[in-house]
Amino acid sequence: MESVSSVEEQLYACLFPGRGRYSPQHAAVLAGRLREVADSLGQARQQQVKPYEEPDGKRRRKELRGRGRDLDFSAYQQRYVALELLYLGHAYGGFARQEHTEQTIEGHLFAALRTTRLVPAEASWQELRYSRGGRTDKGVSALGQVVALLLRSAARTGEVQPEADVELDYPSLLNRVLPQDIRVLGWADVPDDFSARFSAQYREYKYLIAYRPPTPPGGMLQAASEDDPGSAAAATAAAGAGQGAAAAAAAAGKQGAAEAAPGGGKPAVGHGSAAPLTGAPLGEALDVGRMQEAAAFFLGEHDFRNFCKVDVAQVTNFRRRVLDCRVEELPACAWGGRRLLQLHIRGTAFLWHQVRCMAAVLLMVGRGEEPPGIVATLLDPQQVPRKPQYTLASEEPLLLYSCAYGGLRFQRSRQNQDIVRGQLEGVLTSHLIRAGMLHTIQQRLASDHLQHDGTNGGGKRQRGGAGAATACSKHVPLLQRAKEPAVEERLLKHADGGGCRTNAKAAAKAKAAAKAKAAFPAPAKATAQAEAASAAAAKATAQAEAAFSSTPASTPKPPAPEAAAKPAATFPPAPSISASAAQASKLPRGHRH
Structure with missing residues (x-):
């Protein structure tokens, strides 16, 4: 008891200095004072600022910002809008969000929406009424992709919804946190029954094809032109060199604008002499007229079961209407003897891989491997009920150019557009520098000394351009190839x-x-x-x-x-x-x- 009394006396002397000695009558006063001290210490502990610890650094901070922990979404109105997207899809696994990877366009878009607190972190697609205009595959790009969803408005609950010009600048907000190869170009108010998928009147695709123009009569290389810097560089180098060096420089500048005929002489030896080009990965010589003739067969409504990847679990009607289909040269876009064609396709709806299948067959026609009428034959399932097996055209040159909706006008700010165009100029400059570097390497390789090994530089033909840049064997006609199972x-x-x-x-x-x-x-x-x-x-x-x-020998x-x-x-x-x-x-x- 003495030790307890001693503690009480010490506490009383500490908490009530100058009031004399502790006695049992002071117990209630001492207990109340101790409770006050305990409460004060608890409040001080709660108010103490704890240093922020990041277990995973930057990724952790992004997650916390995306939770919108300080924003009450119920205090704000929602606005049903359509967003217009531009993206270069070469580095992504497609547009649609996937469980096994975060590298999709949709994955980055929703991460940006949560980071900018335009949507609640826990909101489902159904709650946001989300829809998309098209589902592009891995490596495919888009200029006019459209998505629709509910976004937070600047107006508070109960206030009048602001006009579009004083609403939140959705494109600028999202572009600050999106990767630079994914951009939001504009936004628009849409009615409650709008669907980015089903409300589209038509969709447009462009497929780019690298080719080399036909060689003029006599086998001479085409003259350099102002819009073909590769050709101009080659012609300049050829002007100040001897015959062998001129051939080398021209061959390097044109990148295979002319092929040596098989067996057309021995390869030249010695530095400054051009090696034969038949074994080099050249841009393809395509007959554009034949491709245009074949493309015309796609116009109208047809059964495209032979021009798609069949998936009867999702699609059983393979009839689609093509409103426009043409092959034309892309102006002011040429390098090293190569030019660009664009396959322009507009239709109401498209099947899985339909555009890439159409491009693959048109490339066969352009190379002279198939007649233009093969398109009409494949569009007739009575003649060809089972799809011939053939390789898809590459996904890299495919662009979803636009999704059209009647009367829909997107809000696009000049400031945001200037920023986007400036970023695209930087990307274009980078690719131009890389093209120039590859051109310089090709010039050097074309003029290197080659040891004669008894061959004429032939071998398997290489396919450059957009379709397939790999060695290929002899072409087997489509109608003679193995067939896939019929739709039935x-x-x-x-x-x-x-x-x-x-x-x-x-x-x-x-x-x-x-x-x-x-x-x-x-x-x-x-x-x-x-x-x-x-x-x-x-x-x-x-x-x-x-x-x-039983018949006689003379009887036939x-x-x-x-x-x-x-x-x-x-x-x-x-x-x-x-x-x-x-x-x-x-x-x-x-x-x-």
């Missing part, structure tokens, strides 16, 4: 295997599969038919041999029956496309991108 086969397999997401879709797939099964026999039934045909053929052959053995051998002349069918025949075309309009429409 895919429908039947998909219905048998399940995988439909909703009952309505499952019923539609089952109905389509039943019609397909009636026109297209199942594999087991087809096998039975093949075996029956084979047995009939064997019986006919035996009868023919018996008839031949009768012709074999038709059943024996033809091999037994090993694959079921293609279904009637007229029936499937009639039922296509009844099937649910697929992706409009």
